[in-house]
Amino acid sequence: MITFVDLIDYFGTFAFAISGIRLASHKEFDVFGAFIVGMATAVGGGTVRDVMLHQSPFWMTQWSYFLVGFLALLLYVSFRHLFVKIDLTIFLFDTIGLGLFTVVGFQKTIDAGFQHWVAILMGMLTGAAGGVIRDVLLNEIPIIFRSEIYAMACFTGGIVFSVCLLLGLPNWVAQVLCGSVVIVIRLLAVRNHWQLPTLHKDD
Amino acid sequence: MITFVDLIDYFGTFAFAISGIRLASHKEFDVFGAFIVGMATAVGGGTVRDVMLHQSPFWMTQWSYFLVGFLALLLYVSFRHLFVKIDLTIFLFDTIGLGLFTVVGFQKTIDAGFQHWVAILMGMLTGAAGGVIRDVLLNEIPIIFRSEIYAMACFTGGIVFSVCLLLGLPNWVAQVLCGSVVIVIRLLAVRNHWQLPTLHKDD
Amino acid sequence: MITFVDLIDYFGTFAFAISGIRLASHKEFDVFGAFIVGMATAVGGGTVRDVMLHQSPFWMTQWSYFLVGFLALLLYVSFRHLFVKIDLTIFLFDTIGLGLFTVVGFQKTIDAGFQHWVAILMGMLTGAAGGVIRDVLLNEIPIIFRSEIYAMACFTGGIVFSVCLLLGLPNWVAQVLCGSVVIVIRLLAVRNHWQLPTLHKDD
Numbered sequence: 086m087i088t089f090v091d092l093i094d095y096f097g098t099f100a101f102a103i104s105g106i107r108l109a110s111h112k113e114f115d116v117f118g119a120f121i122v123g124m125a126t127a128v129g130g131g132t133v134r135d136v137m138l139h140q141s142p143f144w145m146t147q148w149s150y151f152l153v154g155f156l157a158l159l160l161y162v163s164f165r166h167l168f169v170k171i172d173l174t175i176f177l178f179d180t181i182g183l184g185l186f187t188v189v190g191f192q193k194t195i196d197a198g199f200q201h202w203v204a205i206l207m208g209m210l211t212g213a214a215g216g217v218i219r220d221v222l223l224n225e226i227p228i229i230f231r232s233e234i235y236a237m238a239c240f241t242g243g244i245v246f247s248v249c250l251l252l253g254l255p256n257w258v259a260q261v262l263c264g265s266v267v268i269v270i271r272l273l274a275v276r277n278h279w280q281l282p283t284l285h286k287d288d
Numbered sequence: 289m290i291t292f293v294d295l296i297d298y299f300g301t302f303a304f305a306i307s308g309i310r311l312a313s314h315k316e317f318d319v320f321g322a323f324i325v326g327m328a329t330a331v332g333g334g335t336v337r338d339v340m341l342h343q344s345p346f347w348m349t350q351w352s353y354f355l356v357g358f359l360a361l362l363l364y365v366s367f368r369h370l371f372v373k374i375d376l377t378i379f380l381f382d383t384i385g386l387g388l389f390t391v392v393g394f395q396k397t398i399d400a401g402f403q404h405w406v407a408i409l410m411g412m413l414t415g416a417a418g419g420v421i422r423d424v425l426l427n428e429i430p431i432i433f434r435s436e437i438y439a440m441a442c443f444t445g446g447i448v449f450s451v452c453l454l455l456g457l458p459n460w461v462a463q464v465l466c467g468s469v470v471i472v473i474r475l476l477a478v479r480n481h482w483q484l485p486t487l488h489k490d491d
Numbered sequence: 492m493i494t495f496v497d498l499i500d501y502f503g504t505f506a507f508a509i510s511g512i513r514l515a516s517h518k519e520f521d522v523f524g525a526f527i528v529g530m531a532t533a534v535g536g537g538t539v540r541d542v543m544l545h546q547s548p549f550w551m552t553q554w555s556y557f558l559v560g561f562l563a564l565l566l567y568v569s570f571r572h573l574f575v576k577i578d579l580t581i582f583l584f585d586t587i588g589l590g591l592f593t594v595v596g597f598q599k600t601i602d603a604g605f606q607h608w609v610a611i612l613m614g615m616l617t618g619a620a621g622g623v624i625r626d627v628l629l630n631e632i633p634i635i636f637r638s639e640i641y642a643m644a645c646f647t648g649g650i651v652f653s654v655c656l657l658l659g660l661p662n663w664v665a666q667v668l669c670g671s672v673v674i675v676i677r678l679l680a681v682r683n684h685w686q687l688p689t690l691h692k693d694d
Contacts, residue, residue, distance in 0.1 A: 148405050321637060
């Protein structure tokens with residue numbers, strides 16, 4: 086049985102994989118290299134989280150993530166020109182995935198017995214570290230360190246999750262609120278070009 | 289007692305270390321930096337695998353890998369010009385090492401209780417991740433994402449290993465076939481410049 | 492109760508974080524990106540060590556490291572111009588931190604039941620890997636592979652620690668001698684521009 090959350094998870098994985106595959110194609114990677122970068126983008130954040138939490142990486146017990154990644158590659162290679170037209174759709178998937186990944190990262194860390202502040206960090210890592218790994222593999226400066234608010238959205242969502250738990254709200258309310266906050270902040274940030282203050286070279 | 293497999297393992301480690309040291313010298317690294325890059329190339333793939341399998345990195349219980357790496361550095365520094373002449377020999381070591389590393393990665397993952405498809409991935413990771421780490425440390429785009437078939441050889445070898453096991457063949461037959469397939473594919477790929485299709489920038 | 496060693500640890504963390512934040516500002520990172528790079532520089536080495544030793548990363552049970560990193564960001568943003576003037580002070584913190592990190596890395600590895608040579612490597616990793624991670628995130632060739640003696644100071648300190656233990660000296664003597672050796676070598680190396688021999692492109 087595939088639940089609603091599974092579906093969102095797959096859509097998020099798909100969107101993250103597409104972002105890796107697309108950027109890899111800008112550097113003339115072969116299909117295999119593009120697939121690896123796509124998968125690293127999609128499951129990299131959760132893998133780093135799981136290693137730090139002393140668990141097996143989540144994808145090692147479920148091959149469906151690789152199926153989704155492979156589907157992303159197949160569709161991208163076959164209908165590349167279409168992907169430019171559905172840019173907005175992909176962006177929405179990506180944003181919804183970011184919200185879900187943050188929720189999953191927070192929840193898993195709490196379940197492993199760590200404190201809230203660690204869960205906030207791990208939620209952020211789950212959402213944002215994949216993109217950093219992608220950019221390192223592409224030999225680029227990680228874009229999330231310089232562009233519109235991204236990891237900060239996950240951070241804020243984590244704070245909301247924590248506050249909900251402290252207020253004694255049911256877990257599912259905390260999850261929905263956390264995910265929604267991440268998604269709304271990210272959407273507003275991109276629409277309004279919200280940026281954090283930038284540092285400059287001292288002289 | 290040093291077995292035949294140990295010998296191959298050392299030759300593979302030596303060849304991988306040389307590839308790291310040589311590329312580091314192209315970037316004017318000091319001897320220590322070159323040694324680190326050489327070791328990262330040689331043991332990096334197996335280290336990532338072991339961390340994911342929840343085991344201590346294999347080299348932490350056996351200092352001989354560092355001895356081989358140090359020997360590689362020493363020989364490279366002393367007889368640098370010779371290494372150009374024995375390029376083919378080094379390439380053969382490297383290819384045989386790739387085959388062996390794939391077999392070891394597959395076997396260790398099966399022994400740890402994971403499914404075949406995870407073992408195929410881990411065999412590939414054992415063979416190919418060291419080169420990716422090397423290129424990241426050298427601030428280059430990982431070459432295996434763009435050049436002749438490399439990780440795909442490990443992937444195919446892993447499939448062969450899996451099929452052999454499913455057919456009920458003895459373990460050693462599966463190992464020999466897997467390793468041979470990796471080596472033959474890699475040799476043919478380099479000789480015939482076999483490449484996977486390349487992706488291009490969409491516009 | 493904060494001990495003397497805690498204090499040194501915080502000063503070292505502070506100096507490492509400043510080095511990450513400063514280099515991030517040269518690349519026009521936003522405050523959040525600079526914070527992440529600062530933290531990765533400060534706790535990255537210890538994190539890699541703990542993952543290899545099969546332990547939870549040390550900072551996951553103690554939020555004070557993040558407080559120190561945040562303080563570093565705050566002070567850097569507020570008094571950036573002052574930091575140029577206290578360059579020497581920061582360098583001294585950094586050097587003392589390097590010595591302490593090496594001692595901690597060695598001790599923790601011994602306590603985990605590994606052999607001396609692994610402890611020497613882990614001491615070096617604790618001191619030097621954070622800077623490598625920093626440079627990878629900034630898309631630069633890791634500076635420690637090419638500049639004044641750095642990781643070699645940690646390596647020598649580790650040897651001294653090991654020799655002290657073999658001679659049956661008390662643990663605290665080994666720790667003090669190890670840390671001092673790292674600090675003195677590093678200070679002399681920078682003052683006298685000590686460099687290891689550099690490798691060059693073969694042709």
